[in-house]
Amino acid sequence: xxxxxxxxxxxxxxxxxxxxxxxxYCPRCNHMLCSHPHDGMQRSLAFAISALIFLGxxxxxxxxxxxxxxxxxxxxxxxxxxxxxxGGSELLAVFVLVFIIIAPLLxxxxxxxxxxxxxxxxxxxxxxxxxxxIISTVSPWGMAEIFLIGILVAMxxxxxxxxxxxxxxxxxxxxxTICFTLTMVNLDQHYYWDALEQARP
Numbered sequence: 001x002x003x004x005x006x007x008x009x010x011x012x013x014x015x016x017x018x019x020x021x022x023x024x025y026c027p028r029c030n031h032m033l034c035s036h037p038h039d040g041m042q043r044s045l046a047f048a049i050s051a052l053i054f055l056g057x058x059x060x061x062x063x064x065x066x067x068x069x070x071x072x073x074x075x076x077x078x079x080x081x082x083x084x085x086x087g088g089s090e091l092l093a094v095f096v097l098v099f100i101i102i103a104p105l106l107x108x109x110x111x112x113x114x115x116x117x118x119x120x121x122x123x124x125x126x127x128x129x130x131x132x133x134i135i136s137t138v139s140p141w142g143m144a145e146i147f148l149i150g151i152l153v154a155m156x157x158x159x160x161x162x163x164x165x166x167x168x169x170x171x172x173x174x175x176x177t178i179c180f181t182l183t184m185v186n187l188d189q190h191y192y193w194d195a196l197e198q199a200r201p
């Protein structure tokens with residue numbers, strides 16, 4: 001059994017072995033400690049691949065367009081950071097680039113490599129432990145959904161000033177955000193680490 005502390009109340013307890021479809025809860029505060037979703041690894045891999053495809057599409061086409069007084073301005077996803085940098089907000093430009101593109105991309109690549117090997121070969125890929133640490137460390141910084149909510153709020157505020165055109169890339173990023181969220185929801189860290197430890201090198 002693995003000994004862990006509850007993230008909510010810090011109760012130290014032994015994590016029981018759970019079957020597929022089961023969840024383990026803290027006996028003191030009822031916080032969910034871990035879960036073993038049905039086909040969780042396969043689902044996480046499928047959503048990760050889908051999210052990667054959507055992210056690639058989102059960076060290839062125009063993201064948003066603004067039309068006002070006969071003038072039209074079109075911006076790609078990567079240009080959001082570039083325009084912030086040109087406007088003098090260098091630190092914010094770096095944060096946007098890291099949090100909405102680089103961090104999610106890194107997480108997806110690590111998940112696809114490690115879980116892909118587990119699912120298709122039954123073996124632990126080279127460097128899996130290091131990549132699993134990267135997933136655990138970087139995952140709180142993947143803020144695709146926060147960025148999307150911020151965009152929607154900004155669109156509401158400027159809707160009265162200009163006509164907003166949500167281009168193909170915008171909808172691709174929506175698809176990416178949904179798939180990325182589902183990737184992380186289906187990836188239970190405890191079950192993931194156990195699968196890595198039990199797999200053949």
